[in-house]
Each structure stands twice: as C-alpha cells, then as structure tokens.
Amino acid sequence: MDIIVRKEGGMIAWHCALAVSVVVLGWWKPWKIGRRDRKLPPGPPTSFLLGNALQFPRLFPHHRFTEWAKEYGDIFSLKIFNETIVVLSSAEALRAILDKQGAVTGNRPKSHIIERTEGIYTVFGNMESHSWKSSRKAAHMLLTPDALKAHLHTQRPEWAQFLTDLLDSPDDLFTHIRRTSASIMTTIIYGRRCPEYANSPAERFFQGTHLLNKVVDAFTHPPIDLIPALQYVPTRWAKWKQLSNQTKAIRNALFTELLEECEARLASGRGLTGCFIENVIENKVELDMDRDEIKASGKVLMDGGTETTASLLQTFILAMINFPAVQKRAQEEIDRIIGGERVPNLDDFDKLPYLKAVIKEVHRYRPSFPLGMPHVTTQDVVYKEYVIPRGTIIFTNLWGMHRDPHKFDDPEAFNPERYLATKYGTKTDEDGADFRDNMHFGSGRRLCPGIEMGSRNLAINTMNMLWAFSFSKDETSPTGGIDLDSAYQKPGMVFSPLPFKCNVVVRDGKREQLIRDWHAAETALTAS
Template identity: 40%
Template sequence: MPSLPVSPYYAVPVLVALWVVVKLRNVGKREKDLPPGPPTVPLLGNLADFPKEFAHYKFTEWAKTYGEIYSLKVASGTAIVLTSIESVKELMDRRSATTVDRPANFMVERITDGKNMVLARYTEDWRALRRAAHSILTPQACNEHVHIQAAESAQVLYDILHEPERFYTHLRRNSSSIIMSVLFGRRAPRFETTEVTDFFHVQHLWEHALEPGAHPPIDIIPVLAKVPERWASWKTLCREVRRLQRKLYFGLLEECEKRLEQGKHTGCFLEEVIERRDEFGLSRELAGYLGGVLLEGGSDTTSSYLQTLVLAMVSHPDVQRKAQEEIDRVVGRERAPSLDDLPKLPYIQALIKEVHRWRPVAPLCIPHGALSDEYYKGYLIPKDCTIFINNWGIFHDEAIFENAEAFEPERFVKNEHGVRDGVDTKDFRENLAFGYGRRICPGIHLAKNSIGMNVTRLIWAFNYEPVTDPATGLPEKVDTWNYAKGILTCQSFSPTLPHYTEPLLLGPEPFKAKITPRSKHIADIIDHEFAAATSDFERYEELLSPEDKAFVQKVRAHH
C-alpha cells in the first residue's frame, strides 16, 4: 500500500523546532576567534559566574588567569574585558571611532529617550551633546569659575570646623553646590537644599532602574517591552524616574532662561548653552539633558574622591604628616592655600594621583560598545559586544605598581606615572581615571580644579584621626575596603529599594573620623575666609528658597 504524503503543515513546525534546537545549541558558547575566558555552559555562557557585586575584583582575578584581554559570554551576548594600558590605549583611544558606542539598554532609552550623554548610544544627539560639552568646558572657561570653587571650599572648611561629625555630607553638599552654581547659576547653601535632596532622591531611583537582575531582561528578550504597564512595575519605575529627572533638569533650565530674559547673567555654563543652542545644534530637550547629565557627574564623583581622601588621611598618618609638612613649608599657616600653590607642591600632586589609583571612582569605567568588528592581537572584538575597561586591575597590577595595594604617594614622586623601574610608559597618560577615547569625561578640567583646591585646603586645615572606642579607649580601626555597592555612594534613601549590585561609581560607605583644626589660628582663618566669601556666593543666591535664605541669614549673622 503506497504511503500517504506528509502534509507540509506537519513539516513546518518540525523544521522550526529543529532550527530552534540548532540555534539554542550555540547560545552561551564562545565563538571562534574570541579571546579566551572562563568555561561556559549551554544557554547561560558565563552568566552563572558573573559577579553579583564588586565585579572589578573578579574581573581582576580572571585577568591573572586569562590575560590582559579575555571574553565573557552572557547568553548570546559577548563582553570583552581589557586589563592593560596597551590594549586600552589601542582599542579605546586609537580605535575610538569603532569603540565609542554604549551597550543597548532599554531602561535608559525609555527614561531619557537616548539623551543622557554618558549612557547614550552613538547617535547624532550624542554627537551634538558631546560637541557642546567640550565647547563650554574648556580649561580657560573652567578657570573662570575658580572663584566660586574657592568660595565653596571656604564653606566646606567652615562646615567641617563647626560640625566635623557631618563631614561626609558636607563634602557631598560642596560638590553638588559647585556643579549647580557653575552649570545653572544656583547654589546650595546646605545639604537639605531642595534641589540637592531632589537630585539624590531621583538618582537613587535611577540606580534602581539600572540594577542588573532587578527587572526583566528586555534587551535579551525584546518582546517583553510590549507587556502592559499594569503588569510591568518596571515601566512604572521608568515613568517616575523620567518625571522626576525632567522636573529637576528642566526646572533649573527654565530658571536660566528667565534670568537671561531679564538680562541677569551669572556667567554659568547653561546660559552659554542657551545662547549658542543653534550653533551647537541642540534642541531645548538636549540642552536640558546636557545640564542634567553634567549635574549627575559633578555631584557624585568629586565628593566620592574627597571622601576617599579623608579615609586615606585617617588610615595613613605618615602620609598626612608629610603632606602637611610640605604645605607648611611652601604656603605656611597664615593663609589658606590657593590653586596657584599646587604646582609648587609635588607631594600633594603625587597624593592626588595616588588617591585616583588606590581607589578609582570608576573601577570599570562605564562600559563601551563596539560599532563594528575589530581584531586585536589575533582576537575578534565583535560588533555589538560590551567592552569593560578594568581600571582597578590596571591600577592594582603588581607588575606595574610596586606594592600596588598600599597607599603610597611616594611612587608618583619617584616618577610621573608611579610605576616600577623599567615599565614602558609610552601608553600611559595623566588622566586615565577620567575615561578613554571619545567618551572621556568632558568635565575633567572642572573636576581637577575642585579636587586640587579641596585636597590642598583640607590637608592644610585639619588633622584626621580614628575615633576612640569608648569601651576600650583605643582608636577604632578604619576599614579601607568598606565601599558602597551603588552607583551613588551614599546610604539608601529608601529601605524598600535595594542597592545596585555593581557600582559604576565607587566611594566609601559613611565612616567615622575625628577631625580637628590644626591650630586656633587656622580655625580663625577658616571663619574669616567663609565670611569673606559672601560676595562670591550672592551672585548665585537670588532664587534661594525661603528656608535656604533663612539658613544663610542665620549663619552669616554669626559673623
């Protein structure tokens, strides 16, 4: 009896099933020509081994096994990890045209429409934002704002003098107020200033939105984007973060616009952006997001750095003593140091570099994305892969830095890059901690001015010691490894929202320190300089809230 023909309706699902099996068979597998890496498992690749927190430690451990360039498979995606100056210089700087992208992130796109300059993909909007940022943040333009940085530095010394136990938030207020003044012409006289608390509140929600594993893997399974919001709490989170960010960013932008209409200039950067919008090719949307993302960067990174400085001073009294001896010799104790003194202070310059190396604010930088296939040392760097720059691993490489785990500014006194004798430094540059290629931090000159001024003055003004344990009467040991697990480096603003599990930015968790003025005379100078800074502050205080105005009047009445 002849067999019946097989219906094509039965053949189609069989063929589809076979196609799926073949496809899934290769998911998680390391493709040919990729750099080596940890063993993979089907479907997941290295996902099960991917560190849940402080990935820079694990990435550095893997680098010792698999080399300066290795690959990780995350399901069907690929991550490349670079842990050498040579590979970073070649791929991030020299080939920046093809490694300038960012990895796809549905949450970022939904919240910011791709207009967050730091996390945006390589688009025309990003290019316009970058052109504008680099045009306004030149070294010369940043130097014009040194006066407000000096005034804010006078206040942070005053605040710490009178409330030393709150040094952690005083440093955070300082960095937030500087960047708000410079960008928007509006300062924050206290940590409780509405714009500061609003900023840190929305930043905490923003970090939760970016938290790996806290939300469905939309970038891996795009169909999840179509889930209705009533069944997708992460969509509600995106909507709330977007609303709060826009309220803050565009509220500050509108203040600038109204001041310009009234002919009242403060000289802030957003005034220039508004006046040159057509030249820069910026819409009002992009102008608002440009100010917002610069506010994000400047509010957190500098304060995290300065908190690490205090931690280093408490835990390394010999370094503190050497730094103070140099300042006393060059500047003396009759006046506070200025930025002009820094070139004459080689040990302080070395100390500044060592803080960057010892506890980098961005231990893995912010991941890059590849726009096209690249080959390096015979390995494929595939299009659309995520590229991690392991600054932590580079800065703590014993082959490059002797006694790399130790805090030793002397290494940078010995030579410009702080490296061991015989290390080839042709690929080194001074500003490795500020990023690479076309994604280098545009606010680098502003940040360096703030860091240079505050480091010098904080060391000149105060002695830093561990607090005394009341039970034993002995100094409490300071944990130099207790660093925050979040994008932000402050305690959670909402106990219901967990910390982000791998930091983009790293700073010490709040810690205790005994901070005292080095002399009564120095304390008097701090009080005097704060009072003298009033005229610099007033330019940025026109639109203060009634509560902030009352606070300012109360503090100044004391003088």
C-alpha cells in the first residue's frame, strides 16, 4: 500500500510539474516576444509583445535611425514583435558584417508581397537560388567594360536628344531626365528606344515603379510576413492585394511586351540589335534560364539602372540650383578642359576632378538608398561583443554613417571640396580605411553588378548638362524654389525628389548650335 501511495504521489507530483512547466512556458514564450536578447546590440526600450513597433518611423526611417545611432552607437537593434532588426551606422560595422561575412549576410528577407507582385524578382532572391545565380551570370555578359563600350553608340543618341529636349522645352526637365534614363536602359536591354515619353515604355515603367514603391511601403499593408494568415484575406477586403494586382498587371504587361519584341526579332532574323535580352535568349541553354527567368533578368536591370539614375540626376540639378557657387566652379573646370567649341565625350570626365567630387557629394548628401537594401543573416554572426542571431534583418544606414561628425567635417553642408582633400571625403586626420566609393551600390555579395554602367550614365549626363546649360531657381513657380530639405516627401525603395521646376538657360549660341548639329548627326546615324 505504501508503495502504491508513493507511486500515486510521484505521478501527481510529475503531473503538477508538467502543468507548471506548460503554464510557465506558455507565459514565457509570449513574454519573450518583443524583448531584446542580452547578446544583441543595445537599442531603444521595448514594449511587451510589440517591441519597438510603435516607435518605428512611418516616413524616412533613416532620420530616426541616425538619431538612435547617436544615442546607442554605430550598431543598434530593434524588435518588431518577434522580428529582430539590426542597423549599421558605421563603415567599420558594414565592412565587418556585410562585406567580410557576405556568405552568411548576403540574403534578403522574405517578402510575401514582393513575391506576389513580382513573381521571380532576384533583387529579393536568395543567393542559393538558381534564378539569382543565373541572373547574375547573365548580367555580367552585359556589364563587362568591353560590352558596355560596344553599347556606347546606342547611348549617344539619347545624350544628344536629352540636351536638345532641354533646349526646346526646359520646363519639362523632370520628364526629360526620366525619358533619357529609361530609354538608355530599354535600348541596351531590349533594343527599343523611347524617343518620346508619353505612352512609351518609359512612361509605363515609371507608372509601374510608382505603384511598386507603394506596394513595398511597410505601412500600406499589414504585417503579412509576421502573420501569414493575413495572406488569405479575400481581395475585396484587402486593399494591399488590390494594389499588388494593379502593379503586377502594369509591370507584367510592359516587360512581357519588351521580351516578345526581342523574341520576334530573333525568330525572324531581322532588325537584330545585339541587346542584352537577345544575347540571353541566344545563350539560354548555357545560362540554364527559362523564359520567366529571362524576363525577370531584364526587369531587374531596368529597375536597377533607371529610377536610381533619374533620381540622382534630379538631385544633382537640385544641388546646382541650391548651391550656385558649386555649379559655377564645376562649369569653370569644364570650360578649361573642354571649352565651348565641341561637345564633351566620355573620356573628358577623367580630367574633371571637381565634377567627380560633386557627384560623390551628391551620393553622400542625398543617397538614393539611405538604408540600402535589407540583408538577412543565415546563421549567427558575431561582431565585437554582440551576437546577431540567424534570421536578423540588417539595414545599412548610409545616411547616418555619412553624417557622422567624428568622420566628416560639417556633415550637413554640401561641400564637394571634402572629396578633393581626402579620398572618401572624411576628415584629414581620419584614414577612412573602412569606406569605399561604391558603398551606395550595395555590400558584400550583393554589390550591384551595374556599378560601371550607372557611373557612366551619371558622368556623361552631369558633364553634358553643365557644359550646355546654367540652372537656377524659378521663384515664380510653386515648385521652383524647392530646397534639398523639402524636396523628398514620398516613401519607396528609392529616395527620389518630387517633381520640380527650375530655370534652364543655354550658356551661349555656339553651344546651342553644337547640340543641334550633334543631335541631327546622331539621328541620321540611327535612321541608317
């Protein structure tokens, strides 16, 4: 009997312990949600379950992130429910975590809404995927120096038309920049020029991009990736699904049409242009790419090389009208090297150190991706005394690291001279060893393969514009007095200015005639 009692007592004790464990674990697991692990970098205080969700900024998070970096250091962490975010605000942290450990920090966080809208989209694809690997291999076919040089003849008509358009309708500067940026890319990728903006692939591209920027704005849709059940809400009750469907329809129609044009030329053997997609189709067996992957590769190159270039050129003009002394000095340098008796060519750019410094300062002052593109860790990463756990989303706060007063003199000033004093614009007593010129093009294994192409487009267009025109504020227009603080008011993947007006005046009659002669010659060559 005593044995039975002891056994029954033992069973009761075991069941009680199990019940207590269930209660404790049931309480402990939600208690941990929103809490910062002690091994994580510091950050703003968290709330029960929510973490830092209520503190996460609605617009332009790079401003808030930079303020937090001043308080918590060059690497800090946030908790959004059970999601961990780490923000890097120094070149040292970026180099150590993303560049040197790219094999385990090079993937992108999963995004249901991107997958739903875009299908195959290697910008957010994992490095292990076949689509990402084949897309990178294909991109290198186009983006080698020799391949880019072979496409210069297709870009010259765009550069010439851009200047002619500015002569004929300077009030449409914003649109001319968009047309030129898009047409350069459609010509190189699909062999299709866009000599007009209205109703062209260029206009449709920016319509689709505008919608895509809304789609990826985290505050236009519920936390789908955190609460997967939301994926099954009927479309009629989910505005984010309606927006996703609209965006998908516009972008899919555009990129399907451009692909089909290339396929038709190859099938007929007539009108071949040697463009990127023609080459990919001809080498699809070697590249091991199916039709959807080929379409996706063209789409990603268009996205990477069009809106970013347009945004930077628009920002460049904003800088020129807000800092006329900078514009004057750059024009004086151009006049010394090129003069007013011929149009510039790409080889001239290497002889213009001040203009190079201006472009670098534009990248620093108003980067197109202030927080870069997000990365995600595939295993635990150790940095200093911190452990960044597997599955952590990482942002690179380019805005903050280029506004560090310990690294940059007067970082809020637009001052190209800083890049004449030191290689990376840092203080003269800073070695700047962790910085690099292409930080705005990505990090680690996600470094953009189109660096050379994007840099060339910026070089020739900025040089041409300042050689040909002077730019100033148009105080008579509601958007003509815009400054670099109030110019950016829309969310999206790319930090780009709102449409604005400015005065665009050709510098003299000789330059005007040279532009028109150049455009006529290029038009004749294109027609032949």
